Amino acid sequence: MPEPTDTTRTAPFWIGDDHNLRARSGPVEARNVLKDQRDLAPEAIVIHYTAGASPESSADSLSDPDVKASAHLVLGRGGELIQVTPFNKVTWHAGKSEYRFGDGQVRKGFNGFSIGIEIDNPGELTATLGGHRTWFGRTVAADEVVEAVHRNQATAGFWHAYTADQITMVQEICRALVGHYGIKHILGHEEISPGRKTDPGPAFPLDRVRNNVLGANRRDETEFDLYPSPGRVTASRLNIRAEASPTSPRVSVPLESGAPVTAVREQNGWYYVRAQVAGWVDGRHVELDRG
Ligand SMILES: [Zn+2]
Numbered sequence: 001m002p003e004p005t006d007t008t009r010t011a012p013f014w015i016g017d018d019h020n021l022r023a024r025s026g027p028v029e030a031r032n033v034l035k036d037q038r039d040l041a042p043e044a045i046v047i048h049y050t051a052g053a054s055p056e057s058s059a060d061s062l063s064d065p066d067v068k069a070s071a072h073l074v075l076g077r078g079g080e081l082i083q084v085t086p087f088n089k090v091t092w093h094a095g096k097s098e099y100r101f102g103d104g105q106v107r108k109g110f111n112g113f114s115i116g117i118e119i120d121n122p123g124e125l126t127a128t129l130g131g132h133r134t135w136f137g138r139t140v141a142a143d144e145v146v147e148a149v150h151r152n153q154a155t156a157g158f159w160h161a162y163t164a165d166q167i168t169m170v171q172e173i174c175r176a177l178v179g180h181y182g183i184k185h186i187l188g189h190e191e192i193s194p195g196r197k198t199d200p201g202p203a204f205p206l207d208r209v210r211n212n213v214l215g216a217n218r219r220d221e222t223e224f225d226l227y228p229s230p231g232r233v234t235a236s237r238l239n240i241r242a243e244a245s246p247t248s249p250r251v252s253v254p255l256e257s258g259a260p261v262t263a264v265r266e267q268n269g270w271y272y273v274r275a276q277v278a279g280w281v282d283g284r285h286v287e288l289d290r291g
Helices: 055-063 163-179 207-218
Strands: 013-015 022-023 044-049 073-075 079-081 099-100 106-108 112-120 122-126 131-134 145-149 154-161 185-188 223-232 260-267 270-274 278-282 286-288
Touching: 013 163, 022 079, 055 073, 055 079, 106 286, 112 163, 112 223, 131 154, 145 278, 163 207, 260 286
Parallel strands: 044 112, 044 185, 073 112
Antiparallel strands: 013 022, 073 079, 099 106, 122 131, 122 154, 145 154, 223 260, 223 286, 260 270, 270 278
16 A cells, blocks of 8 residues: 555654654655664664754764664754664664563563664753753753753752653654554663663653553553542652652652651552642552541
């Protein structure tokens, strides 16, 4: 069957017969760089930031035969798209990587079974008297600085906000990839290489994006309203998270053992509590004063 033309498509993105991305909004620059000749049957998508200065410079580096890193797609702040390598070929975006999936299965070596999407973003910023700076010395406008706690860190840091275009486009590109390849998992590099990697970082709404894209697979979720129910923390330290998920970003320093909380909602065993801040905690570590 011939590929439908742009005008017959309603989705913003789809995958061509050459395993390159197609965008309804316009052309995607395709480089067809093959640093690794192995075929890829994608089972997961890994989200990265480039830590670079521009999508072109990052794509150039990922295309450079002397650089031992590559990825499938680079996405600029203005929505620029560069397909470095087709989605059906192995790239070197993940490095040493390991993840325990929900079913308890542990998998390593994500390059062999995942697609790498690189979003143009410099990563963690340094606060200086002159403003917040990237590692390569560029000052980021104050209204583009996000202060947040990384899921792998204990204290807040400063991060460059992703653009609304980047977030929407990543979500819709993931939707196209999931539809085309039957992909089951969307993960951050920080989740498969914790300690070594911090991308995409807390400025990227990873939990929201994967819930939106993979939500049909997560029908186990149930949510109840609780009367405001007082209780206390039973764990020695308890993280407060933005969403009811162990991988969601922390919103504050952890609660200490015995700290009073008020639970107002419950979802999948998590309580939405009001403490010194409000957020989600694992309900197994809170004892509520209800009969
Ligand atoms: Zn990465």
